[in-house]
Amino acid sequence: MIIIRATIEHLNDLVPLFDGYRIFDRQASDLNSVKEFLKERLTKQDSVIYMAYINDTPVGFTQLYFLFSSVSMKPMYLLNDLYIDSNYRSQNIGTTLINKAKKLCEKKEYKGLLIQTENTNPAQHLYQRLGFVEDTDLTFFG
Template structure:
């Protein structure tokens, strides 16, 4: 397995994975919008995306955004997206992507990593196994809908 930090040259490999991720969260498939969104993230460098390959096939990705903590006056990452192609699950790809995110966090001397996901997401076990602890203090959300 090879994990690379995504650049614009990886967009075409990311599109089907990111679209699959969105469909998993009950969003309509839209490859063109996905491509535009990913190109923006990579061009603006407002997120870090890691992509996992097995035998030159893109099999998973994770996307991190920077969040600032006013209380600790420290930056941290939000691991907002993690997705593994269904044909490649249970092969430690998620663990490898999380470990890459942890290494980046340590390298940049950030406070830690927050994971944003649905409470019913089956990956909850993966996150707990990888040392993430549920934080019951972070439980409100307002939407501008």
């Protein structure tokens, strides 16, 4: 397995994974909109996308968005998206992608990595195993 930081050259490999991620999150497939959304992210460089490949096959990705902590006055990343193709799950791909994101935070001396996910997300056990702790002090409104 290799992990790369996606660029516009990886767009066609990323689109089906991202569409699969959206379908997993109960959204309708929309390859054209997905391609435009990802093209904008990659062109504007307003997120960091890591992709996992096994034998030249794209098998998973994570997307990080930039945030700032006003209290610590430091930047941090929000790990907003993590997806592994169902044919490749249980092979430590998610762990490898998350650890790559953690290392990026350490390298840049960011405050840390925040994960936003549904309480029912089956990856909760993965996040906890990797040291993430639910912050019960924060409340969100929508």
